[in-house]
Amino acid sequence: MxxxxxxxxxxxxxxxxxxxxxxxxxxxxxxxxxxxxxxxxxxxxxxxxxxxxxxxxxxxxxxxxxxxxxxxxxxxxxxxxxxxxxxxxxxxxxxxxxxxLSPKCPAKVKASWAFKVFDFNEDNAIDGQDLSLTLDRLTNKNQLSNNEKKEIIDTMMKEVNISKSGAISSREFVHVIMKMPDFSASFQMKA
Missing domain, CATH: 1.10.238.10 (EF-hand)
Incomplete structure (x- = not known):
């Protein structure tokens, strides 16, 4: 050892x-x-x-x-x-x-950390710009047209932004992430 x-x-x-x-x-x-x-x-x-x-x-x-x-x-x-x-x-x-990022970390705690990772501008909300940057990273930037990105972002905001504030709060993000069965497995790393 x-x-x-x-x-x-x-x-x-x-x-x-x-x-x-x-x-x-x-x-x-x-x-x-x-x-x-x-x-x-x-x-x-x-x-x-x-x-x-x-x-x-x-x-x-x-x-x-x-x-x-x-x-x-x-x-x-x-x-x-x-x-x-x-x-x-x-x-x-x-x-x-x-x-x-441990497999033993509870999903709700992981979701709170993930929120911080996806909040690129660090304003305690995930807005359209944050979602655009996330999509760019997940798709190697050039795989989606601007219209496709806009449609995805609009759909996400409509589904996730329950308060209709124009940005996803930490609470809304965690609520939605907790319903995704694969989230915990994808937000982990074994050291």
Whole structure:
């Protein structure tokens, strides 16, 4: 499993706290810690709360490299940026993302995280522009005509935006997503 020196940096109390705060088992947390430590053992040995470049995580979780919402996942889960826009993550941020994308995370919690991912302009509502960007990513941008996109967006707004506000609220989004049987399986990643 992990090296003895990596385990010494993570206290049992911390691991138990992570078990309580996430949807991950102790063994999964320890595995993730070992992976985090191995990404840059020198830096992590000096400061276990350090932030590492997201490229390290992409090597550990290669499915991130091909995820059309990769940048949005980073925007939602990883708050650290350098002056050039480089993305960095801490161990706790990595745990948060892995917990939210865990098969054991409840569908309602996953739906709340998914809402944040699809809310591109971060205005706490999914509007037509957010839906357009989502469709572009799901269809490689050029597969739908503007008319087809407009029709899909209008239909979605009509069906999902119950309040008729012109944008889908978090509550409306979660309500609809909970009715989709495949959602939980599609919004997950095994670390």
């Amino acid at each position: 992990g090296s003895k020196s990596s385990r010494l940096l993570l206290e049992d109390e911390e691991v138990e706290e992570y078990v309580q705060l996430t949807y991950l088992k102790r063994t999964e947390i320890l595995h993730l810690w070992d992976q985090f430590y191995s990404m840059d053992s020198d830096q992590v040995s000096r400061n276990k709360h350090c932030c590492l470049p997201v490229t390290y995580l992409e090597d550990f979780l290669p499915e991130l490299k091909v995820n059309p919402f990769r940048d949005r996942l980073y925007d939602v889960f990883f708050l650290n940026r350098d002056q050039n826009g480089g993305v960095y993550f801490s161990f706790e941020e990595m745990l948060d993302m892995c917990s939210a």
